[in-house]
Each structure stands twice: as structure tokens, then as C-alpha cells.
Amino acid sequence: MPLTGKDVSTTRTETLAAFLSARIKRDGPITFRDWMEAALYHPTEGYYHRVDRQRWGREGDYRTSPERSDLFAATFARYFAVLYEKLDRPSDWTIVEIGAGDGQFARGVMGTLRNSFPYVFAATQYVIDETSADSRERARRQVASFGNQVQFETLSNLDQISPGIVFSNELLDAFPVHRVTKKKGRLLEFYVIVTPDERFSWSLGPLSTTLLSDYFRESEMDLAENQIVEINLAVDEWLAQTARKLAAGYLVTVDYGAELKELYNSPEHDQGTLRSYHRHRPSDDVLERPGEQDITTTIDWTHVKRAGDKLGFAVIEFTPQDKFLMREGLLEELARQSNIATSDADRLRLSTSAREMILPGGMSSSFQVLVQRRFTT
Numbered sequence: 618m619p620l621t622g623k624d625v626s627t628t629r630t631e632t633l634a635a636f637l638s639a640r641i642k643r644d645g646p647i648t649f650r651d652w653m654e655a656a657l658y659h660p661t662e663g664y665y666h667r668v669d670r671q672r673w674g675r676e677g678d679y680r681t682s683p684e685r686s687d688l689f690a691a692t693f694a695r696y697f698a699v700l701y702e703k704l705d706r707p708s709d710w711t712i713v714e715i716g717a718g719d720g721q722f723a724r725g726v727m728g729t730l731r732n733s734f735p736y737v738f739a740a741t742q743y744v745i746d747e748t749s750a751d752s753r754e755r756a757r758r759q760v761a762s763f764g765n766q767v768q769f770e771t772l773s774n775l776d777q778i779s780p781g782i783v784f785s786n787e788l789l790d791a792f793p794v795h796r797v798t799k800k801k802g803r804l805l806e807f808y809v810i811v812t813p814d815e816r817f818s819w820s821l822g823p824l825s826t827t828l829l830s831d832y833f834r835e836s837e838m839d840l841a842e843n844q845i846v847e848i849n850l851a852v853d854e855w856l857a858q859t860a861r862k863l864a865a866g867y868l869v870t871v872d873y874g875a876e877l878k879e880l881y882n883s884p885e886h887d888q889g890t891l892r893s894y895h896r897h898r899p900s901d902d903v904l905e906r907p908g909e910q911d912i913t914t915t916i917d918w919t920h921v922k923r924a925g926d927k928l929g930f931a932v933i934e935f936t937p938q939d940k941f942l943m944r945e946g947l948l949e950e951l952a953r954q955s956n957i958a959t960s961d962a963d964r965l966r967l968s969t970s971a972r973e974m975i976l977p978g979g980m981s982s983s984f985q986v987l988v989q990r991r992f993t994t
Contacts, residue, residue, distance in 0.1 A: 632662065632908075633655065633656065633659055633662035633663070633907045633908040634817075634906070634907050634908075636655075636659075636662070637652065637655055637656075637809075637817070637907055638811050638815065638817075641809065641810060641811045642811060646808035646809060646810045646820050646822065647808060647809055648795060648806060648807075648808055648809075648825045649794070649795065649796045649806075649807045649808065649809055649819075650793045650794060650795045650796075650825075650850075651793070652809040652817075652904075652907070653793040653794065653912055654793040655907065656907035656908055656912060657791060657793070657911075657912060658748065658793075659908065662908045663908055664908050664909065664910065664911060664912070665748065665749050665752070665791075666748070666749050666750070666751065667751070667908060668750075668751040685970055685973055685974070685980065686967075686970030686971065686973060686974055687725055687954065687967070687970070688942075688947050688950050688951055688954070688967065688970060688971055688974060689722070689725070689942070689974065690721065690722045690723075690724070690725025690726050690729065691725055691726075691728075691729040691950045691954070692942050692945050692946055692947045692950050693722075693726060693784075693869075693945075694725065694726040694727075694728075694729035694730050694733070694734070695729070695733070695734075695945055695946045695949075695950065696869075696945045697712065697726065697730070697737070697782060698730065698733075698734040698737045699945075700782060700866075700867050701734075701737045701740070704780045704865075704866065706736075706740075707740060707780050708740060709740050709741075709742065710740055710741060710742070710780050710781045710782075710866070711741075711742045711743075711744060711775075711778045711780075711781035711782075712726070712741060712742070712743050712744070712781060712782045712784065713743075713744045713746060713772055713775070713778065713781065713782070713783045713784065713862075714743070714744070714745055714746065714784050714785070715746045715747075715772060715783065715784070715785045715788055716746070716747065716748075716785050716786070716787070716788035716791075717745040717746070717747045717752070717756055718747065718752050718755075718756070719752055719755035719756055719759060720745065720752075720755060720756025720757070720758070720759030720760050721759060722786060723743060723745055723756065723759065723760050723767060724759040724760050726743070727741070727743055727760065727763050727766070727767065729950075731763075733953075741766065742766060742768065743760075743763070743766060743767045743768070744767075744768050744769070744770055744772075744775065745760070745767065745768070745769050745770075746769075746770065746771050746772050747769070753769055756769075757769070772858060772859065772862050773858060773862070775862055777862055777863075777864045778862055778863050778864060778865075778866060779863075779864035779865040779866065780865045780866040781863065781865075781866040781867075782866055782867045782868075782869060783859050783862075783863050783866070783867075783868050783869070784869045784870075784871075785869075785870055785871065785872075786871040786872070787871065787872055787873075788870075788872065789849065789852055789855070789870065789872050789874075789916050789921070790872050790873060790874070790913045790914060790915065790916055791911075791912070791913055792849050792851035792852060792855070793851055794847040794848060794849045794850075794851075794891070794914050795807075795825070795826075795829055795847065795848045795850060796845060796846070796847055796848075796889065796891065797824070797829060797840070797845070797846055797847075797848055798821070798840070798843060798844060798845045798846075799840040799841065799842055799843065799844060800821065800842070800843070801842075802842075804824060804829070804830070804833065804840070805821040805822065805823065805824070806821070806822055806823065806824050806825055806829070807819050807820075807821060807845075808820045808821070808822050809904065816904075817904035817905075817907075818904070819904075826850075828850050828853075829848055829850070832848050832850070832920075835923070836877055836919070836920065836923075838877065838881055840881075841887075844881075844887055844888075845887070845888045845889040846881055846889055847889050847890060847891055847914045847915075849914065849916070849917065849920065852916075852920060852921055852924060853924045856921075856924050856925055856928055856930070857928060859928075860928035860929060860930070860991065863991050864991070865991060865992055866990070866991060867933070867988060867989065867990050867991075868925070868930055868987075868988070868989040868990075868991065869986070869987075869988050870921070870986070870987045870988075870989075871938060871984060871985070871986050871987075872916045872984065872985065872987075873915060873916065873983050873984045873985065874915050874916025874917060874918045874921075874985060875915060875916075875917070875918065876917075876918055876919050877917055877918075877919035877920065878919075880915060880917055880919075881917075886915075889914070890914045890915035891903055891912070891913075891914050892912075892913060892914070893905075893910045893911060893912045893913070894910060894911045894913070895909065895910040895911075918935065918985065918987065921987065922935070922987070922989075925989050928991075929991050929992070930989035930990070930991050931989060931990050931991070931992075932987070932988070932989055933988040933989060933990050934986070934987075934988045935985060935986070935987050935988070936985065936986055937981070937982055937984070937985055937986075938981040938982070938984035938985060938986050939974065939975050939976075939977075939981035939982045939984075941986040942974055942975060942981060943975055947971060947974060947975060948971070951967055951968065951971045954967055955967055955968070
């Protein structure tokens with residue numbers, strides 16, 4: 618996710634906490650949005666850019682669907698082949714994955730296309746847009762066998778895509794967010810300060826941008842007294858950039874979220890959805906250890922769809938991830954891969970991961986798949 622904050626340069630010898638503390642002491646309180654951007658995306662010390670942290674897998678802080686099961690990427694490859702047909706079998710097309718991590722999804726998609734849909738594979742140029750240099754290096758190793766058919770480039774540097782797909786998985790939930798509350802009938806924003814004992818803490822101040830007021834007006838949302846919400850304005854920026862590049866094709870977004878009414882009217886979300894993770898466990902304090910823990914929020918899908926509609930993205934479908942995977946052939950892919958597996962251990966691993974993907978109440982049931990189409994204007 619190519620987001621760049623202001624004043625984020627530092628040296629490897631200076632910790633991110635010290636850098637942020639010095640910035641706050643020099644310039645005054647900063648919005649949580651700016652604090653979160655630095656904590657996650659500082660070019661050397663941010664969580665997603667550090668080369669000394671294991672972010673994925675059992676030894677890291679989280680596991681995404683591509684890491685849990687090879688069937689995830691394979692099933693999406695089958696779906697991409699369907700979209701290829703709907704685009705009238707172009708002689709060449711582009712799949713852009715934004716926030717590709719270590720490349721497991723890209724490897725799975727291209728491998729499935731090569732083995733099961735060779736005519737789609739022959740037409741495909743796969744582009745990985747990954748902001749972390751460490752992740753890009755890991756991804757290069759994952760996709761080395763596909764040669765120049767997989768390239769590394771930012772979406773902003775690409776020519777217009779027509780036709781193609783822009784895909785992301787668990788990207789939007791990591792965009793920096795503004796935190797807003799209501800006190801005595803007035804909307805206020807959360808800022809980060811440094812206490813006398815050198816700890817990060819919260820303070821309240823006026824809204825930092827009129828875009829927040831616009832968001833509340835357009836969504837017709839009226840906060841209850843003391844309620845806290847997170848506003849993901851970066852979604853609008855990202856969709857606008859995507860619209861400039863995707864002239865014709867599909868935007869496929871996978872993440873965990875809820876519609877606006879459910880997200881902001883539910884008692885369990887009264888204090889927002891902001892949370893952080895370290896070693897797969899929730900952290901007690903989001904402001905602790907900047908750069909050392911993952912920070913995330915739940916997506917407001919109503920906002921995503923409304924912003925996309927303004928840019929010409931028509932919603933084709935919006936469905937829970939487990940139902941999507943079942944419908945698009947996860948069980949068929951399980952049978953195919955099980956037939957070619959060389960050991961009982963591999964077959965057991967496949968069946969176990971399939972259950973994780975589709976069992977009621979499992980991981981996939983809390984994720985959604987949003988598919989939007991954009992036509993040439």
C-alpha cells in the first residue's frame with residue numbers, strides 16, 4: 618500500500634518510538650491516523666517494512682488465508698478464469714495484486730492457471746504491488762519459476778489496465794484511520810501525545826480535516842455520546858488511484874468488515890474496532906511498541922461501495938468468503954489436488970485446510986468478498 622506520510626525519515630539506529638516521541642514534542646499532538654501510518658509504514662522501522670520481524674505464520678503475528686491453505690489461491694484462480702471468459706477471452710490481460718505479502722497467493726494463482734487453464738495463463742501478465750522491500754524479496758523467490766510473466770511494479774506506475782483485475786486480500790483493514798468520538802454533542806478527533814513519563818497517550822482535539830465532516834454527512838451517521846468510530850479515508854484515495862488505472866475489468870477486494878448500520882449501531886463496536894496483535898494475541902495497548910505489532914480495524918463496506926460507485930465501480934457481488942469459496946469450486950480443487958498429492962500427510966493437510974476455509978464459524982465466515990466491475994467509458 619503506497620501511502621507516504623510527512624516527516625517519516627529516520628535512521629536504523631533510532632527507534633520508531635523515539636522518533637515519534639521527538640516529533641510530538643517538537644510539533645505537538647499528531648492525529649492517530651498519522652501515528653498509525655508511521656507505526657505500520659515507516660520506510661525502515663514501520664511494522665510492514667522491518668526486515669527483522671516475522672509477520673506471517675505461526676511464528677509471526679497473524680496468518681492470512683493464502684498461508685492457511687493452498688486452496689484459497691487455487692479457488693480464486695478458477696474464479697479469475699471465469700472473469701477472463703466474461704471479458705471475452707482477451708489476447709492479453711493483467712492481474713494486479715496489491716499488498717501481496719510474501720507472494721504465496723501469486724504463486725498459487727499462476728500455478729493453477731498454468732496447470733488447469735493454460736489458455737488463460739498464456740494471456741496473463743501478473744503484477745505484484747508490494748510496498749515492503751522485505752516482502753518483495755520473499756515474493757520474488759515464490760514466483761521465480763514464472764519468469765517475466767510476473768513483474769513487480771506499483772499500480773501508480775502502470776499504464777492503464779484494459780482489461781484486467783485488481784485484487785487485494787486483507788489490505789484495506791491496514792489502512793491508517795482517523796478515530797472520532799462525540800463529547801457534549803461535538804465531534805472530536807483522537808490525537809496522540811507523550812506523557813511526562815514518556816508514554817504515548819490519547820488526547821482529543823478538533824477534526825483534522827473537513828473530509829471527516831463530509832463522511833458523517835454523506836453516511837447520515839449520528840454518533841451517540843462518547844461513542845468511538847474509525848474513519849478510513851484512505852479507502853477513497855486508494856479507490857481513486859485504482860479507477861485511474863483500471864479502465865475496464867474487475868476490482869476484487871477480500872477483507873473483514875460489516876455494513877455501516879451493523880458496524881456503528883452494534884453495542885460491541887461502541888468503542889470502535891481498533892485493535893493490535895502480537896504473536897497472534899490481542900495487545901492491551903495499541904499505542905505500545907510502534908512498529909512491533911500489527912494494527913487493524915474492521916472495514917465499513919457501505920463506505921467502500923459508496924466511494925466505488927462515485928468512481929464508476931458497479932457492485933457485481935458481495936458475499937461471505939466461505940460461501941464464495943464453496944461456490945467457486947474449493948471442493949473440486951480439493952479433489953484435484955488430493956488426487957495428485959504424493960503422500961497421506963499432504964492429503965490430510967489439504968483436507969484440514971479446506972475445513973478451515975468453509976466450516977461454519979471458521980475464519981472465512983468473518984471475511985467478505987466484494988467484486989466490482991468497471992467498464993470503459
